[in-house]
Amino acid sequence: AQKITQTQPGMFVQEKEAVTLDCTYDTSDQSYGLFWYKQPSSGEMIFLIYQGSYDEQNATEGRYSLNFQKARKSANLVISASQLGDSAMYFCAMEDSSYKLIFGSGTRLLVRP
Amino acid sequence: GAVVSQHPSRVICKSGTSVKIECRSLDFQATTMFWYRQFPKQSLMLMATSNEGSKATYEQGVEKDKFLINHASLTLSTLTVTSAHPEDSSFYICSASLGDSTDTQYFGPGTRLTVL
Numbered sequence: 001a002q003k004i005t006q007t008q009p010g011m012f013v014q015e016k017e018a019v020t021l022d023c024t025y026d027t028s029d030q031s032y033g034l035f036w037y038k039q040p041s042s043g044e045m046i047f048l049i050y051q052g053s054y055d056e057q058n059a060t061e062g063r064y065s066l067n068f069q070k071a072r073k074s075a076n077l078v079i080s081a082s083q084l085g086d087s088a089m090y091f092c093a094m095e096d097s098s099y100k101l102i103f104g105s106g107t108r109l110l111v112r113p
Numbered sequence: 114g115a116v117v118s119q120h121p122s123r124v125i126c127k128s129g130t131s132v133k134i135e136c137r138s139l140d141f142q143a144t145t146m147f148w149y150r151q152f153p154k155q156s157l158m159l160m161a162t163s164n165e166g167s168k169a170t171y172e173q174g175v176e177k178d179k180f181l182i183n184h185a186s187l188t189l190s191t192l193t194v195t196s197a198h199p200e201d202s203s204f205y206i207c208s209a210s211l212g213d214s215t216d217t218q219y220f221g222p223g224t225r226l227t228v229l
Contacts, residue, residue: 045206095216099210
């Protein structure tokens with residue numbers, strides 16, 4: 001069965017510094033998608049970045065990049081130049097073969113001024 | 114693009130009443146929508162997959178007679194919590210997929226249900 005693991009319940013980062021949020025996954029599928037979402041205190045889930053299992057390049061979207069290491073089954077999110085508005089819960093998710101999203105337990109990021 | 118709305122954002126109801134939550138894709142058509150439930154400080158748990166024009170597919174442990182899902186059009190899915198009880202109090206959030214090559218799901222803003 002597919003599984004997503006986020007081992008960091010909480011993280012601190014100083015404003016303007018970079019931070020890496022860890023995510024490992026387990027699947028027997030050859031084709032899969034990996035996603036990162038941000039959930040601020042308002043509750044909405046904001047899509048950040050996507051990585052396909054066959055993509056050879058690491059995905060990037062502005063200040064977000066995904067460090068995809070397929071052999072290690074990891075898909076860490078890197079946020080560069082952290083801003084106060086980045087403080088939120090971050091969820092890693094994987095799409096299974098039936099197009100369902102399986103979420104990790106989340107990491108709460110707090111950006112310090 | 115890819116905007117999903119949800120209504121209402123908050124609802125408080127008495128135990129035993131039914132509550133309907135609407136999920137709309139505003140600028141795209143979605144043949145598939147998803148309903149999730151999130152308890153405080155926990156992750157999202159998929160409740161059901163809503164398919165336009167057909168019956169929803171419920172996850173194991175989710176009572177289909179309690180959580181009625183209707184996906185009558187390509188832009189609207191509704192979740193009705195029937196005979197709500199305090200333990201149904203939760204954050205309910207829907208998503209819709211563009212159906213593109215990434216199958217990215219875009220989420221609505223969520224509905225916080227409180228059952229007294």
